[in-house]
Each structure stands twice: as C-alpha cells, then as structure tokens.
Amino acid sequence: MLKSYFKSAWRRLLRDRQFTILNLIGLSTGLAGALLICLWVSDEMSVDKFHEKDRQLYQVMNNLKTSQGIHTFDITPVPLSEALVKEMPEVEYAVAVNDFFNWQSKDGILSSGNKHIQAQGWHAGKDFFNVFSYDLILGNKDQALADENDIVISATLAKKLFYTTGNAIGKTLEWNYPFYKGVFRVSGIFKDPPANSTSHFDFVLNIGVLLKNDREAKNWTNYLAKTYLTLRKGTNVGQFNEKIAGYLKTKNPGLDPFSLFLQQYSAKYLNGKYENGVPAGGRIAYVRLFSIIALFILLIACINFMNLSTAQASGKMKEVGVKKAIGASRKSLIIQFLAESILMAFLSLFIAFAIIALILPQFNAITAKHIEPDNVAGFILPAVAITLFTGIISGCYPAFYLSRFNAVAVLKGRLSTSFGELWVRKGLVVVQFTISVIFIIGFLIINEQIKYSQTKNLGYNKDNILCFQWKGALYNRWNGLSEGKSNDRFEAFMAGLKNVPGVISATNMPGNILDQIPLQSGVSWRGQATDQNYLFQSPMVGYDFLETLDMRLKEGRSFSRMYNDDYSKIILNEAAVKMMDLKNPVGKNIDLNGKSQIIGVVKDFHYGSLHNSIEPLILRFDPTGPNIMVRIKAGMERNTVEQLKRYYSEFLPGYTFDFTFMDDDYQALYASEMRVAALSRHFAVLAILISCLGLFGLTAFTAQKRQREIGIRKVLGATVSDVLIMLSGDFLKLVFFAVVIALPVAWWAMNKWLQGFSDRVTINWWLFIVPGMMALLLALITVSFQSIKVAITNPVKSLRVE
Incomplete structure (x- = not known):
C-alpha cells in the first residue's frame, strides 16, 4: 500500500512539472547552502579539540x-x-x-x-x-x-x-x-x-x-x-x-x-579577543553569524517549499472530494499527501548532495578550508532529519486540512481558500524577502568596510614594499646571545641593498608593523602622575624606517647614521605627545629603561589593523632587527625580486628567500572579513533566487486559479496592463512591506558589526535604498513574466468549460 502511495506521488510530480521543478530547485539549493555552512561551522568548532585532555x-x-x-x-x-x-x-x-x-x-x-x-x-x-x-x-x-x-x-x-x-x-x-x-x-x-x-x-x-x-x-x-x-x-x-x-x-x-x-x-x-581584560568574542562571532545565516537560508527554502506545496494543494479540493465520494478514508488521503511531500523533500536532498560535491572545491577556496567530501557523511543523519521534518511540515496542510472536508461540499464548489490561509502565505513571502534584503544590505556594508580599510590613509605608504627576513646570526643588546657579537655581515647586507637595481630604500625592525607588538610599560616623564601606569606601543626600528614607509615627521628628525644614534634615542607619535602633555618635546628626556632622548615626533599612523585605534607609540632604535622592508620601483617588481634573491643567497647560502608584499600582508589582516563578504555575497544571491522562485510559483498558481476571471475581464475590455497591475499589485505590496521591515533590522545588525572597527565606514543611505529597489525590481520582473503570459492569452481559451 505504501508503495502505491509513493508511486502515485511520483506520477503527480511528473504531471505538475512546473511546480515540481520550482520546488526542487528552491529546496535543494537551500539545503545545499545550509549544509555547506554547517560543514564550515563544524570545522571551525573542531579546531584544537583533538587533544586528549582538551577539557583540562x-x-x-x-x-x-x-x-x-x-x-x-x-x-x-x-x-x-x-x-x-x-x-x-x-x-x-x-x-x-x-x-x-x-x-x-x-x-x-x-x-x-x-x-x-x-x-x-x-x-x-x-x-x-x-x-x-x-x-x-x-x-x-x-x-x-x-x-x-x-x-x-x-x-x-x-x-x-x-x-x-x-x-x-x-x-x-x-x-x-x-x-x-x-x-x-x-x-x-x-x-x-x-x-x-x-x-x-x-x-x-x-x-x-x-x-x-x-x-x-x-x-x-x-x-x-x-x-x-x-x-x-x-x-x-x-x-x-x-x-x-x-x-x-x-x-x-x-x-x-x-x-x-x-x-x-x-x-x-574562537574566543581570542579581549577588551579591558574581559572576553569580547573573536571568530566565534562569525560562527554564530553563519549559523544564523544557515538557519535563515534553510528557512527561506522551507517557506518556499511550503508555500508552493500548500498553494498547489488548494487546487486538489475536487480531487479530494471525488476520492472521498468513492470511499477513500481520511487516513489514506493523509498518507498520500505526506508521501508526496516527503518524496519531493528527499529528491531535493539528493540534488543538494550533488550540488555540494560539485562546488565544494570552490567553497574551500573561498573559506580557506580543507573540507573533504567525506566530512559530508557526518551530516547525513541531521540532513535526513531536517528533510523529513520539512517534508512532513509542508505536507501537513493538504494532509490534515483538505482531507477533513465534506465530499459533497467540495464537489459542489462551496469551499474556497480561507482568509487565514491567504494571510499565512503572504506572511511567509514577507519573511522570505525580509531575510533576502537583510543579506544584500549586509554584503554591501561589509564590502564597503573592506574597501575603506584597504584605501584608508594609514599614515604610511604600504605599496611596493617587499618584506623578507634575515635568517643569519645577529647580536643585539636585547637578547645578549653569544653567537658572535659582530653584525658586520648584516650591516654589509643592509648597506648593499641600496645598490640592488630597482631598490629605492630599505629598513629593518625586529617585529612587524602589522603585528602591533611589543608593548612597553614603566615609562615615566616629568609631570607624570606618580600613581599612574601607562602602556605604549613600542616597536624597535632601524635606520631609514620613516623614509622607507613614507611617514611624515611633525617635528625633529628620524634615526640617522650622521648623528651616531644609539638605543637611547626615541621618536614619539602625536598620540603619545598628547597623552604625556609635552610642550616642545624634541630634545627632552623620558625614562624608558634608562634615560631616553626624544629626537622627533612622527605623525600618527595605524600600527596594526583598523580594528584597533591609534594609541600612544614610542619608536625605539635597533639597527639589528631581522625583518627587512624594501621599497622598490613600480613596474620593476619581477626583476627586482630576482636580483634580491641572488643577492640574498650570496650572504645566506642554504636559506630560502621567502618574501611577501606589505599590501598583501595588510589585506591578510582582514581575511576573516573578506571571507564573510564573499560568503555573504553568494548567500544573498541564493536567498533572493529562492525567494523569487517562490514568488514565480505563487504568481503562476494565482494566474492559473484566476484564469476564468481574467478571461471575463478581457472580454469586458480590460487591457494587458490592467491585468498585469491586478496580478502583480498584491505581490509587490508584500515585497515593499518586507523591505520596510528589513531596513531597520539591517541597520541595527550592521551598526553593531561595525563597532568592532575603531575606524569604520559611514553607513550611507544608498546602502539601504539600492537593496530595497533591487528586491522590488526583481520581484516585479518575476511577477511580470508570469502575469504578461496570462494577460496576453486568448480569453476564449480561458473561458472554455473544463
């Protein structure tokens, strides 16, 4: 008996090809998107969990x-x-x-x-x-x-x-x-x-x-x-x-x-961020964000599936009446409708797995993951459970609602679509498009922040800066290592860099200007409150640091061989001068692990990413830092790299010349945001696609249901535009209402996300208007396609006796 139910359901799906295809595309893409996010979330949650004593x-x-x-x-x-x-x-x-x-x-x-x-x-x-x-x-x-x-x-x-x-x-x-x-x-x-x-x-x-x-x-x-x-x-x-x-x-x-x-x-x-000594999130924010996105993608797909299934079921009233009239029990009708819905849901699941297998390499490239097809196997049971639940929920309306009608009343045509049913269906359409518009707005604002981060004036010029590391022996006063106290070889290397074709200038430092380390406490100066302890960013840098990075001096000078500068010379940024309330700071001394003289004040620059604000900073002098930065001439990158590689191997045979460009390293600071933007773009397109598919199906159903009415209106003189307005008006009102709801929700969510940046983009009005207009335009195109098709149909065909 169960076999016959599924056989009958299969024949019905083949008969109603348009609704079947729309349902399959919508639910399978939604399931595929949600499962891909689940794979990513699962991989993130598993990081460092393999240790046997993880909980201890x-x-x-x-x-x-x-x-x-x-x-x-x-x-x-x-x-x-x-x-x-x-x-x-x-x-x-x-x-x-x-x-x-x-x-x-x-x-x-x-x-x-x-x-x-x-x-x-x-x-x-x-x-x-x-x-x-x-x-x-x-x-x-x-x-x-x-x-x-x-x-x-x-x-x-x-x-x-x-x-x-x-x-x-x-x-x-x-x-x-x-x-x-x-x-x-x-x-x-x-x-x-x-x-x-x-x-x-x-x-x-x-x-x-x-x-x-x-x-x-x-x-x-x-x-x-x-x-x-x-x-x-x-x-x-x-x-x-x-x-x-x-x-x-x-x-x-x-x-x-x-x-x-x-x-x-x-x-x-996942929880590596601290603010004022208190855990303040980290990557866990993106895990939560994409978990919500997965839920919303699946929700949109399920709404789409249920909307189309219930709309299609409304046309089965006469069929239900006939079957009940010839002896079909309510139980058999419930099983039949549920079997049809569950079959459709599982067909969508099989297609979803095929989609995942097809796009998994591209997904790994976007997320910088190494998720293998075998990992999908761990989600088969949850996916089956979700699919079964979706199939049962979407089949509940025809199964329990239509099967209870009196056969005589149905066959006499006394039953019509209820007011509540219409409003539930409209509400689901609103939910779909609200989520879709929020996705689009989110993508645009994230993208704007990334562009802002990449084009913002940082206070230095990161373009055409080649970065690499000296891997030979060094000695400096900070570590006191015993391996040869002469840096002659390194000094000769640094001096010779300027003679490499394509090199404009070169400098070095122990750390990295993008790492925002190390920090310095215990600094004291005249006029400081004795009970206060201040923390400074305090990178150590070599000669020509300001010149190589095109930093601007406000007053004083930079570190120079002409003045035989040593470790006692320092340069402050504007923020440090302001915090210390120093007047005419150049030439004054402060206590920094000993007496240190201020020789210059540099204009404020961003040390690290835009997630962090500009803080008080002290540039300390250290000519032995192994991280080397070289400014090269634009257009000569390839030739200069080859020349540097040969020059490097002369001094350090056996070591590989590993280099990066500073602008690439800077972009890597925003790798998480860039992945979020890329994923948001793809899932925003997916969400709007599924929503439009649902709208297309509902429009087709409405046009089919009102076919006779449209024929009569055309006979009485209605034009194509009149019919188009009649069919599309209600749906466009729903999409407009969805846009109105989405705008404040999206503003709140994105404003909260932007709080993670000390220097952030201003949210412009067009970032909200454009997605809203886009949603309305796509909805109009979707509805109009089906409406025009019905409006130009010969009314004679519409008025034929069924």
Missing part, C-alpha cells in the same frame, strides 16, 4: 592594568610553568613554550650529513607531549625532551632528512640557528599536527636550550614564553583563577600590575 588543557593569560585600561597578553615568564607545578597542587603538568625566540626568527638549518633542511622549531618544557596530544610515532612522551640535547622531529622532517622514520631515533642533527648553534640527538618522532590545529612546527627542543643561550630568559620580568598546563580533574577553574591572579607579584614586587588567569586552550581560537 589551559593557557595562562596575563592582564596588565594601566591608566588606559586592562590589556591582555598570552605571554608569560619562562620560570612560571615550573613554579606552578611545584607550588600549585591543582596543576598536573605545565610547560613553557617559546615559539618566537625574543620576537626573532623561528627559521634555521637542520643538517644530517650532506642533507640540509630549513625548518621551524619550538623550545618547550620536558612535559610538552604530556600536555599536548601530538602523537609520538617513536619515542617516550615522558623522556622525549628530558635532556637539553634532545630533539623531537615531525614525521615529514624525518623523511626529508633520513628518507624514513624508522631509523631516525638516536641520530644526531646539527642546528644552525641565527642566534646559536648546536648538535642534538633525535629522541622522538611525532605525527605532523592535523589540519585543525592552530600550531604547526617541524621540531621541538628542550626549553633549557633557550635558557642557556639567552641570559635574560630566566628572569621573571622577561616575557619569553607561553605557559600551558593541565589541571587535575575536579579542579574549580574559577577558584584557581583567584588563586593565581596575583601570583607574579609574589615572585617580583614590580609585577604588581599583572594578573594571571586561565583560558581553555581549544577555546582561544
């Missing part, structure tokens, strides 16, 4: 209280991990991890015989593999980093060095690092970190190597590590946070402004 694994975070508010860092003193294990019974394991080595390069050369491989490594405590679940293929996780001469390498690196992982244990590797050299014994091999890990590295050395080569690393006042720990089961995290809040002060009274707390390690990826 935390990172120690650090709040610094200043007069400007509370600033949150993820760096801590190296000795903290060992002290926590010894003094806090709640801590099971703790490790200090250094993945940046005093803000310098992570690159070095690992050698085995004649094999030389450039690699990146970490320094970590001996319990690294007890804290993190990076699987060891060979070696013991308790002993792998027990000795300072141990090195644990990845499986990929082992194959590059030894062609296999099987015979690597016990072999020695020579490490040639910019700051030290050493020979280490392979004590373990780990599987490469998975794709959903935020950490990727080639090898791990014992943290003792860092302590031995950097004399400042042992100090509690030197922040060179990230501290990770696992708490014992049953530990109350809130109480533990209270216990360690003032812990640094017990080690050094000068660390009183600092306060420690824990953040779950796997939560940091």
